[in-house]
Amino acid sequence: MVINDKTTLKNILRGVDGTIGFVPTMGALHDGHISLIKKARAENDIVVVSIFVNPTQFLEGEDFDKYPNKTEADIKICQLCEVDYLFMPDITTMYDKDEVLVKAPKIKGFILEGSKRAGHFDGMLQIVLKLLNLVKPTNSYFGKKDAQQLSLINQMVKNFYLDTNIVECDIVREKDGLAYSSRNVYLTKEQRKDALYISKSLNIAANLIAKGELDSNTIQNSIKNTLEKAKQLDIEYIQIVDRSLNILNKVKLKNTIILIAVKVGSTRLIDNIWI
Amino acid sequence: MVINDKTTLKNILRGVDGTIGFVPTMGALHDGHISLIKKARAENDIVVVSIFVNPTQFLEGEDFDKYPNKTEADIKICQLCEVDYLFMPDITTMYDKDEVLVKAPKIKGFILEGSKRAGHFDGMLQIVLKLLNLVKPTNSYFGKKDAQQLSLINQMVKNFYLDTNIVECDIVREKDGLAYSSRNVYLTKEQRKDALYISKSLNIAANLIAKGELDSNTIQNSIKNTLEKAKQLDIEYIQIVDRSLNILNKVKLKNTIILIAVKVGSTRLIDNIWI
Numbered sequence: 156m157v158i159n160d161k162t163t164l165k166n167i168l169r170g171v172d173g174t175i176g177f178v179p180t181m182g183a184l185h186d187g188h189i190s191l192i193k194k195a196r197a198e199n200d201i202v203v204v205s206i207f208v209n210p211t212q213f214l215e216g217e218d219f220d221k222y223p224n225k226t227e228a229d230i231k232i233c234q235l236c237e238v239d240y241l242f243m244p245d246i247t248t249m250y251d252k253d254e255v256l257v258k259a260p261k262i263k264g265f266i267l268e269g270s271k272r273a274g275h276f277d278g279m280l281q282i283v284l285k286l287l288n289l290v291k292p293t294n295s296y297f298g299k300k301d302a303q304q305l306s307l308i309n310q311m312v313k314n315f316y317l318d319t320n321i322v323e324c325d326i327v328r329e330k331d332g333l334a335y336s337s338r339n340v341y342l343t344k345e346q347r348k349d350a351l352y353i354s355k356s357l358n359i360a361a362n363l364i365a366k367g368e369l370d371s372n373t374i375q376n377s378i379k380n381t382l383e384k385a386k387q388l389d390i391e392y393i394q395i396v397d398r399s400l401n402i403l404n405k406v407k408l409k410n411t412i413i414l415i416a417v418k419v420g421s422t423r424l425i426d427n428i429w430i
Numbered sequence: 431m432v433i434n435d436k437t438t439l440k441n442i443l444r445g446v447d448g449t450i451g452f453v454p455t456m457g458a459l460h461d462g463h464i465s466l467i468k469k470a471r472a473e474n475d476i477v478v479v480s481i482f483v484n485p486t487q488f489l490e491g492e493d494f495d496k497y498p499n500k501t502e503a504d505i506k507i508c509q510l511c512e513v514d515y516l517f518m519p520d521i522t523t524m525y526d527k528d529e530v531l532v533k534a535p536k537i538k539g540f541i542l543e544g545s546k547r548a549g550h551f552d553g554m555l556q557i558v559l560k561l562l563n564l565v566k567p568t569n570s571y572f573g574k575k576d577a578q579q580l581s582l583i584n585q586m587v588k589n590f591y592l593d594t595n596i597v598e599c600d601i602v603r604e605k606d607g608l609a610y611s612s613r614n615v616y617l618t619k620e621q622r623k624d625a626l627y628i629s630k631s632l633n634i635a636a637n638l639i640a641k642g643e644l645d646s647n648t649i650q651n652s653i654k655n656t657l658e659k660a661k662q663l664d665i666e667y668i669q670i671v672d673r674s675l676n677i678l679n680k681v682k683l684k685n686t687i688i689l690i691a692v693k694v695g696s697t698r699l700i701d702n703i704w705i
Binding site for chain 2: 161165251253254255256257258259260261262263264280284285288289291307310311313314315316317318
């Protein structure tokens with residue numbers, strides 16, 4: 156059932172007896188989202204998906220106005236995945252003027268993606284807090300692809316004592332290795348070929364680590380070498396951190412994320428691998 | 431029962447069947463607080479009081495280090511008022527390093543008190559959000575004395591979709607008219623005499639309004655004249671606003687607050703009257 160009104164959603168969900176699984180999205184649903192929804196469906200009595208292209212997490216000059224919109228296909232996907240409630244609020248109903256704000260942590264909100272997209276995480280955390288408080292989910296599903304987002308949401312849940320279990324979901328990739336992203340549609344054929352070097356470089360890094368290489372510099376260099384084989388791909392960062400986003404000089408097994416951000420033409424792509 | 435550990439508090443309260451009334455305080459309980467606690471006791475099955483002198487809402491140079499501490503008397507008061515749970519967390523347990531932050535609204539957080547105490551409301555909203563999420567009260571009790579605080583908390587509850595009913599409680603005054611405040615203990619005998627002009631000026635203003643005077647300028651001038659009769663009292667502001675803190679040129683009956691902030695020696699005092 157599609158619900159546009161937040162009060163209606165809240166009233167329905169407050170009456171629910173059983174567990175609620177929640178998948179917040181910005182729509183343009185792909186197999187990555189579908190894997191989250193399926194996991195939520197398997198693990199909860201009620202599944203809520205939200206689609207809201209949140210303006211406050213886009214910066215000046217970013218793709219807010221042209222962000223892919225696939226409402227009809229999204230609704231169909233949610234039906235097929237047996238979503239109970241699809242929340243699609245109107246943009247004007249989610250924000251008031253001069254609101255109380257959420258701000259990303261001063262350090263961890265401004266490294267990595269935060270250093271390239273100042274303020275992005277403020278807006279992201281603000282809408283996630285709103286949605287979590289509206290839905291009050293037992294379990295909330297987020298993808299590992301947005302690793303820093305996931306880490307900051309985990310931190311917000313801890314700092315604000317929110318009562319939801321954050322479920323960290325594996326990255327889903329196309330057959331050729333490209334991580335699913337709503338922004339992949341922006342890529343030309345040529346750019347897509349270049350983009351494949353991202354997952355390739357991460358796999359090579361993982362193999363290096365499997366063979367015993369733990370030095371971050373060495374691994375970063377290997378990734379850089381692979382990415383430089385692409386025709387037109389600007390590296391924004393290659394970073395090796397632990398699950399709490401602390402930079403690591405040496406890989407810690409089971410507590411490492413290797414993060415890559417690149418620009419392919421005007422499209423920013425991020426990817427990562429959890430070691 | 432005194433509880434120091436937040437997880438213990440959370441676990442106990444999640445098992446509660448019935449309404450929870452919550453009175454967050456910074457301790458040094460006076461008749462103002464007691465009126466809130468009694469109201470909470472009368473209206474709820476379970477009453478929770480918190481005492482936490484929140485460091486993040488004090489600015490550099492303010493009285494955090496010398497804020498009145500009356501732990502034993504506070505505990506006794508809570509016992510006598512039949513408080514079920516008195517939450518007194520250790521300062522180190524309420525904040526992590528590099529937290530996700532709450533920020534007061536850009537406009538309404540930086541007028542009035544916010545213009546004199548930049549950042550104060552950020553810290554206040556942060557701790558109130560934490561406490562509300564820990565306690566999950568049915569009803570939360572706040573005094574009208576901190577009118578801007580109350581307005582911003584109301585706004586946070588609305589903006590973040592929090593599930594608690596904010597109960598606005600009347601100002602309690604000493605026999606001579608001085609509004610109860612934990613900071614009144616700082617006043618010398620002479621300063622206390624000066625401080626009485628605050629409530630006096632508000633009463634005169636209320637009488638003016640009762641006689642039909644609605645012009646804000648005229649009312650502000652009347653207050654100023656009264657306050658200037660004190661020997662040593664620095665006026666910080668005299669402001670007339672509606673319940674949402676919008677400045678009013680003309681009093682709106684049933685939707686006006688007249689706010690005063692003064693310094694008496696080194697002690698800041700605020701007071702107000704709701705019209």
